Amino acid sequence: MVFARLRTGLSRTRNKIRQAMRTLGGDQSTAEILETLEEILYTADVGPLTAELLDAAEIELKSGRLADPGDIETWLREQLLSALQGPDHKNPLPLVESGPTVVLVVGVNGAGKTTSIAKLVHWLQQRNRKVLVAAGDTFRAAAVEQLTIWCDRLGADLIKSQQGTDPAAVAHDGAEAALARNADVLIVDTAGRLHTQKNLMSELEKISRVIGRKIEGAPHHTLLVLDATTGQNAVQQAKLFGERVPLSGVTLSKLDGTAKGGAAVSIGRQLGLPVCYVGLGEQIEDFDVFNPDEFLEALFALSD
């Protein structure tokens, strides 16, 4: 992962956590330790998992298993790591054996979908994959322009149509082109939408259906892009999108900003969704596969 950027992004949260960690130990009572742990988990914004972990910590503390402040840190790290671990972090978007692998990218307005697509194209190209992009956000002309600029810069083929075209038609053309040009991966951009917009949510289902008719099993991955700075609200978005389209994972964008980071933990624990990729800035390289160990180190710096 672009570890340095992640560390910088999460430095505010980390500093607060470290400060709290330093107060642990000595002759503190169980109640005092639990209070500090609560502050730490609140600072990291891990959501409902906070209560669960505090209950577990209380049992551990009363049993005398966490006698040392170092033990508490290690225990906490293990708990969070188990909440963060997805099925296959080294290979978050496995490609199908033959024919193009289709990745549909969805999310609310401004989450970072289009930027994440450009970053993912670059990431795949670096791994010698031939990538084709379909500009499924036909809602605004500017959306197609934005993607055109990225694809020109990256030397990736882009399938696009006029503003107002049915996005499912663009996705269809994208699938056809991906087959004809022997692309390894087809990435389909979509317009931002809210889960409450019924028609727009149905549109996603239609896009999926149309692609599936062209390429068997497609879309193979539906990636939800979440703005990490929206905290626990991101978890709610993931839940509601997941009720309409089967999600395979999440890209957590803007972790370089004011994000506290805990949303990654909640998404894994509450929804069982893996965080596949992280976005750490506006540049093409500010992106990598999510690495739970590095993430926890950037957030908690338990090993410092």
Ligand SMILES: Nc1nc2c(ncn2[C@@H]2O[C@H](COP(=O)(O)OP(=O)(O)OP(=O)(O)O)[C@@H](O)[C@H]2O)c(=O)[nH]1
């Ligand atoms: N700092 C930072 N900014 C980001 C990141 N990802 C995206 N952005 C910025 O967030 C803004 C929105 O990004 P887009 O990629 O256009 O988001 P989108 O989800 O495609 O937006 P719509 O298509 O309008 O729904 C842009 O200004 C991006 O440069 C990131 O990881 N870090």
Ligand SMILES: [Mg+2]
């Ligand atoms: Mg966009």
